[in-house]
Amino acid sequence: MVTFQPLDWFWVAAYTALTVALGAVFYLLGRRSSEDFFIAGRKLPWWLPSSSVYATHTATDTPIWMMGAVYRYGLAGIWLGFFSAWAAISAFVSTKIFRRSLAYTHAEYQSLRFGGLGGELLRGWIAGWQIFMQMFILGWVGIAMGRVANLAFGWPDWWGLVLFGVLGAVYTIAAGYWGAIIADVQQGVVAFAVIALVSVWGVAAAGGLGGMQERLFAAGKGWMLDPLHFTGLFTGDFSVFWFVTILVVALIGGLGMGTSIDWYIEAQRIQSAKSVRDASWAMWTGALLIVLRNAIWGVAMLAFVALFPALDVADPAQARTAELGWYHLGFNTFPVGMVGFFFAAVLAIHLSTVSGSMNLGAMYWTRDIYQHYIKPHATERELVRMGRLATGAVLLGSFVYGSIIGSITEWLIFALWIMVAGVWLPNILQVVWWRVNSWGYLATWIANLGLSWLVVWVLPAYGLLPELHASYQFWLLMGLSALIFIPVTLLTKPEPMERLVAFYDAARPVGWWGPVRRAWERERARGAMGPRDPPGAQEAGGR
Amino acid sequence: MRLFGEPWTPETADTWTRHDLLAAVLSATVFVAVALGATWTFIGNPRGWAWLGLALGASLLLHAIIERKLQAQSEAFRRHEKAHKQAVDDRNRWEG
Numbered sequence: 297m298v299t300f301q302p303l304d305w306f307w308v309a310a311y312t313a314l315t316v317a318l319g320a321v322f323y324l325l326g327r328r329s330s331e332d333f334f335i336a337g338r339k340l341p342w343w344l345p346s347s348s349v350y351a352t353h354t355a356t357d358t359p360i361w362m363m364g365a366v367y368r369y370g371l372a373g374i375w376l377g378f379f380s381a382w383a384a385i386s387a388f389v390s391t392k393i394f395r396r397s398l399a400y401t402h403a404e405y406q407s408l409r410f411g412g413l414g415g416e417l418l419r420g421w422i423a424g425w426q427i428f429m430q431m432f433i434l435g436w437v438g439i440a441m442g443r444v445a446n447l448a449f450g451w452p453d454w455w456g457l458v459l460f461g462v463l464g465a466v467y468t469i470a471a472g473y474w475g476a477i478i479a480d481v482q483q484g485v486v487a488f489a490v491i492a493l494v495s496v497w498g499v500a501a502a503g504g505l506g507g508m509q510e511r512l513f514a515a516g517k518g519w520m521l522d523p524l525h526f527t528g529l530f531t532g533d534f535s536v537f538w539f540v541t542i543l544v545v546a547l548i549g550g551l552g553m554g555t556s557i558d559w560y561i562e563a564q565r566i567q568s569a570k571s572v573r574d575a576s577w578a579m580w581t582g583a584l585l586i587v588l589r590n591a592i593w594g595v596a597m598l599a600f601v602a603l604f605p606a607l608d609v610a611d612p613a614q615a616r617t618a619e620l621g622w623y624h625l626g627f628n629t630f631p632v633g634m635v636g637f638f639f640a641a642v643l644a645i646h647l648s649t650v651s652g653s654m655n656l657g658a659m660y661w662t663r664d665i666y667q668h669y670i671k672p673h674a675t676e677r678e679l680v681r682m683g684r685l686a687t688g689a690v691l692l693g694s695f696v697y698g699s700i701i702g703s704i705t706e707w708l709i710f711a712l713w714i715m716v717a718g719v720w721l722p723n724i725l726q727v728v729w730w731r732v733n734s735w736g737y738l739a740t741w742i743a744n745l746g747l748s749w750l751v752v753w754v755l756p757a758y759g760l761l762p763e764l765h766a767s768y769q770f771w772l773l774m775g776l777s778a779l780i781f782i783p784v785t786l787l788t789k790p791e792p793m794e795r796l797v798a799f800y801d802a803a804r805p806v807g808w809w810g811p812v813r814r815a816w817e818r819e820r821a822r823g824a825m826g827p828r829d830p831p832g833a834q835e836a837g838g839r
Numbered sequence: 840m841r842l843f844g845e846p847w848t849p850e851t852a853d854t855w856t857r858h859d860l861l862a863a864v865l866s867a868t869v870f871v872a873v874a875l876g877a878t879w880t881f882i883g884n885p886r887g888w889a890w891l892g893l894a895l896g897a898s899l900l901l902h903a904i905i906e907r908k909l910q911a912q913s914e915a916f917r918r919h920e921k922a923h924k925q926a927v928d929d930r931n932r933w934e935g
Contacts (some may be wrong), residue, residue: 342916370876384870388862388905396916398927408927495881507882547867570851571913573906580866587870591877598882671933802923806855 298627299449304636311640312463314482315647319467319475330667330679333472334400334659335568340477342574342581345565348477349582350589351484351648352561353380354491358645359593359622366597367609367618369534370520373597377590378542382558383583385550387576389806390727394553395566395575397803401426402563403664404555404733408802409726411795416733421665421741426560430657430690434461434650435697441646442698444623448639457698460643464650465691469684473568473659476651483644488589490641494622495592497629498599505723508602515605520598538767545720545770551807552724559723561656589631592620600625658686717773718744722781728807730796736785743780747773845904849915852908862905865897872897 365373381507399405406418442453467475502508530537553559569575600621607614626638662683755761796812840893876890
């Protein structure tokens with residue numbers, strides 16, 4: 297437990313007041329329309345959503361699982377955080393396409409890309425899944441915050457879950473996405489500063505860079521200093537094959553919406569940017585900051601390993617100590633009066649994630665379910681009110697999941713894996729291949745639920761399949777899903793050309809869109825295609 | 840089509856060209872180089888500076904290749920955006 301001095305409490309109180317004040321300040325902007333409440337009216341310059349990409353993906357659970365990875369694999373563990381690099385290629389491919397589609401959510405994108413019943417089924421399914429996932433994620437990071445508060449003050453875990461969740465809800469309900477994104481900027485700055493400070497203090501506590509390295513070599517862990525240290529080409533927990541799989545999943549996934557865990561929340565940030573260019577640079581810089589942050593974090597975590605090299609991660613109690621290593625460093629190495637600053641920064645890390653997830657879950661409900669299926673002609677005032685109610689409901693749902701998270705962690709990991717492996721290929725192909733239709737995509741989603749269950753749990757439990765490493769699970773699930781996705785797609789009709797042409801006109805997707813592009817050119821030539829440039833626009837557009 | 844300083848029009852900017860492909864390749868290079876370079880630099884390994892240098896160079900090249908095209912694309916899309924937005928909202932209300 298940590299003993300707070302008056303100055304420590306000052307930091308926490310000042311930070312809390314600042315955060316809540318933002319909700320009050322941006323209340324008027326958030327209430328103007330549902331477009332403001334959920335995507336800030338699509339008016340943001342690139343650096344605002346960029347800060348939010350970074351801040352939202354810096355959660356209280358991130359240093360916990362990263363610390364666990366670094367404790368096991370050394371600096372190579374940072375590659376497990378490289379999935380955010382999907383934005384590297386996406387920024388110049390799928391980000392532009394999605395921003396041009398003008399869909400609020402990934403679910404809405406389905407009904408623009410696909411038509412008819414299939415498109416609607418996909419939209420409803422993805423919206424419902426995402427509301428559930430946002431509650432799940434909120435419960436997950438909320439209980440992580442509870443563990444940190446337990447470490448600091450000895451509180452029961454659920455106190456932190458509830459207290460800091462409600463704090464985040466105050467400004468998110470008041471100001472919606474405006475409140476969340478403006479808070480993300482200051483939260484991102486505070487979090488980045490503290491992450492850097494903990495690394496400096498942590499390395500100093502381990503005897504400086506030289507001392508830290510000596511300690512690691514003395515403990516027989518000198519290999520941890522190499523971020524390219526692998527356990528073998530195909531063997532061990534961290535093989536070259538796993539490393540290459542991570543790079544492929546992340547980078548190639550950026551051609552479409554491949555790493556869909558991240559895609560859902562980034563889609564909102566893409567859509568809130570004021571232009572296609574701003575969306576591209578927001579994603580690029582935000583994700584690059586995450587990669588940089590991982591490196592800074594990695595050094596602090598390595599310092600913890602140097603200080604406590606003999607923890608046995610097979611023992612649950614010691615594994616918990618190891619996983620909370622970064623927090624131990626912060627609470628124990630910061631000078632008196634600054635521990636509160638560290639805790640305020642942890643609050644910033646936490647609030648930036650919960651506010652984003654609450655607003656996103658509420659948007660799926662309000663835009664994709666309530667407005668689209670229940671009350672299509674709801675007024676803007678009604679939609680904002682529904683957005684606020686849904687924000688509160690998502691928070692309450694997260695308390696339920698948070699309270700049982702200990703017994704469902706495996707389910708969460710399973711659910712996240714479902715969202716990556718089996719649908720990775722269709723998520724890419726639906727962007728780059730015109731022939732992908734709603735039935736092929738939907739069939740893959742449904743089949744993937746069963747296939748993931750079989751490959752991850754059922755078949756290994758009966759000895760019919762060995763327990764595979766995640767890298768092999770990924771390729772196997774991708775292959776099995778492709779065996780369903782490709783035939784179903786080719787045996788069912790393509791989407792109506794009229795729908796595809798309308799989508800092409802707005803989004804201009806890249807890849808194999810030849811038949812659609814030719815149809816679009818014919819339509820355009822006879823003047824039947826949607827919006828046209830005003831006279832003289834082409835000359836004016838050149839720079 | 841010039842790699843640098845191409846005078847993009849709304850029409851040409853809206854087509855996928857080698858500039859986009861190069862941007863994607865350079866961008867992926869930057870991400871890997873930053874991950875490696877920053878990690879090595881922060882633990883005092885001089886190899887890190889070389890990787891960070893590569894990341895910086897690739898970033899500058901990326902910006903030089905794609906920024907003007909992104910600006911032109913944005914400008915072109917902005918003219919269409921209002922009508923597209925109306926179509927999306929209409930469809931959400933089952934009117935489109």
